[in-house]
Amino acid sequence: MSTHSMTRSGDENSRVDIVPITPKQLAMDKAGLAAAALPPELLAYKPESYRIGAGDTLYITVWDHPELTSPAGPQQQTLANGRLVRSDGTLFYPYVGELKVSGLTIEELRKAISDKLAKYVEKPQVDVNVIGYGSQRVTFQGAFVKTDPQPITAIPTTLAQALGAATINTEQADLSGLVLSRDGHDYRIDLDALNTNKSMAQDVYLKPGDRLFLPYNDHHEVYVIGEVNRPMALTFKTTNLSLTQALGRAGGLNPTTSKGKAVYVIRGIEDLETARGTVYQLDARSPDAFILADQFKVKPGDVVFVGPAGVTRWNRFLSQLLPLTGIISNAANASYNLDH
Numbered sequence: 001m002s003t004h005s006m007t008r009s010g011d012e013n014s015r016v017d018i019v020p021i022t023p024k025q026l027a028m029d030k031a032g033l034a035a036a037a038l039p040p041e042l043l044a045y046k047p048e049s050y051r052i053g054a055g056d057t058l059y060i061t062v063w064d065h066p067e068l069t070s071p072a073g074p075q076q077q078t079l080a081n082g083r084l085v086r087s088d089g090t091l092f093y094p095y096v097g098e099l100k101v102s103g104l105t106i107e108e109l110r111k112a113i114s115d116k117l118a119k120y121v122e123k124p125q126v127d128v129n130v131i132g133y134g135s136q137r138v139t140f141q142g143a144f145v146k147t148d149p150q151p152i153t154a155i156p157t158t159l160a161q162a163l164g165a166a167t168i169n170t171e172q173a174d175l176s177g178l179v180l181s182r183d184g185h186d187y188r189i190d191l192d193a194l195n196t197n198k199s200m201a202q203d204v205y206l207k208p209g210d211r212l213f214l215p216y217n218d219h220h221e222v223y224v225i226g227e228v229n230r231p232m233a234l235t236f237k238t239t240n241l242s243l244t245q246a247l248g249r250a251g252g253l254n255p256t257t258s259k260g261k262a263v264y265v266i267r268g269i270e271d272l273e274t275a276r277g278t279v280y281q282l283d284a285r286s287p288d289a290f291i292l293a294d295q296f297k298v299k300p301g302d303v304v305f306v307g308p309a310g311v312t313r314w315n316r317f318l319s320q321l322l323p324l325t326g327i328i329s330n331a332a333n334a335s336y337n338l339d340h
Contacts, residue, residue, distance in 0.1 A: 018279050018281050019280050020280075020282075021281065021292050021293070022292070023292070025280075038189060038204070041185075042180065043203060043204065045204075045205055045207065046205065047156040047205045049105045049106070049107070050105065050130070050152075051102075051103050051104065051105055052102060052103070052104050052105075052135075053089070053102050053134075053135025054085050054086065054089050054102055054134075054135050055085060055087075055133075055135040056085045056130055056132060056133055056134055056135050057084050057085070057130070057131050057132030057134070058082060058083045058084075058085065058129070058130060058131070059081065059082050059083075059128075059130075059131045060083060060113065060127070060128050061127040061129075062121065062124055062125065062126055063126075068093075068094055068095075082132060085101055085102060085135070089101060090102070095116070095117055095119075095120045096113055096116040096117060097116075102135075106128050106130065106154065109128050110127065110128045114126045130154055134151070136208035136209075137149040137150060137152065137209075138150045138151075138157070138206050138208075138210045138211070139210075139211045140166050140211075140212050140213075141213045142173070142212075142213045142216065143169045143173035143174070143214045143215065143217075144166040144168060144173075144214060145166065146165070146166050146167055147166070150165060152207070156205050158203070158204060158206070159204040159205075160204075162212065163191075163212075166212070168214065172216050173216065173217060174214070174217040174220050174300075175192040176191070176192050176193070176300070177190075177214070178191050178213070179212070179213045179214075180211070181210065181211040181212075181213070182210050182211075183209075217235050218235070220300035220301070221233040221234060221301070222234045222246055222298050222303075222304065223304065224246055224247065224304045224306075225305055226258075226304075226305045227257045227258035227262075227307055228254060228306050229250065229253075229254055230250050230251040234246060234249055234250075242293065242294050242295065242296060242297055242298070243265060243282065243294075243296040243297075243298055244290065244293040244294040246304050247263075247293070247304065247306070250304075253284065253306055254306075257308060258306050258308065259308045261283050261284065262306060263281065263283075263293075263306050264279050264281055264282075264304070264305045264306075264307075265282075265296070265302050265303070265304050265305075266279050266302065266305060267279070267280070267299065267301075267302055282296070
């Protein structure tokens with residue numbers, strides 16, 4: 001717990017730690033967000049040379065030998081003269097016979113064909129191009145406009161390029177919850193945080209078999225209750241929803257019944273009976289309160305509570321408000337599932 005946190009001393013029934021919203025606390029949160037924005041394992045991955053796979057279509061050129069290059073006739077389109085890699089990873093080529101090409105790089109296949117053709121063609125000049133990709137793909141699920149699988153090609157594909165091609169549904173997507181599944185591991189990526197960090201998504205390369213899931217924002221909400229003009233649940237889709245924005249959408253503090261020091265952000269925990277929670281407190285009477293509130297970012301499942309009760313009555317209030325504790329626990333479970 002931060003050194004800025006404080007606990008109700010002498011209160012055995014205390015279930016929460018009160019953390020004042022201060023410039024230092026905001027700086028610590030911002031540093032933690034930047035550090036966790038992108039898993040280092042993803043940044044460390046560098047794609048290898050493209051390896052041919054079953055379902056790929058190859059165009060093999062033997063210079064000065066059109067009968068080998070274009071057996072369907074030079075008037076035909078390139079695809080008509082392409083050679084499909086069979087499901088067992090092989091293909092047939094004249095004077096070469098059947099070759100096991102799956103797993104080979106383009107350069108390795110070019111050399112293999114050249115070596116075998118050398119028995120029949122003097123100093124064969126061979127070129128190999130992949131004109132159809134069918135074996136290695138990245139799949140998409142969730143709040144994308146286009147969820148068709150995208151092929152991994154000889155030119156490495158970045159996360160930013162793949163997301164651009166799939167097109168994010170910005171109205172329905174939870175931009176903070178992208179999940180990249182790779183080799184049995186799920187990596188959560190906060191796209192909104194990346195956008196504020198100079199688009200580091202461009203530095204992440206995708207690999208065959210990657211799966212991208214972007215959740216919808218319909219189950220992620222921030223609850224604003226208590227002494228505000230319009231208590232409500234706010235749909236959450238970015239990491240940039242500030243406390244100021246949350247209170248503003250709820251019509252602001254009720255000037256008659258609210259107490260300026262009793263502005264709290266309750267961060268969900270799994271079980272209030274066995275674990276202590278964290279409650280962030282904003283003193284709205286402070287001259288710099290608006291600046292602090294604008295920089296404090298709320299998270300999915302947070303409960304923003306504005307009330308007449310001060311800190312001395314907070315724990316008693318929380319214990320009595322059973323519907324609220326249910327909201328916190330449910331929100332915490334949803335948040336936990338996303339994080340793991």
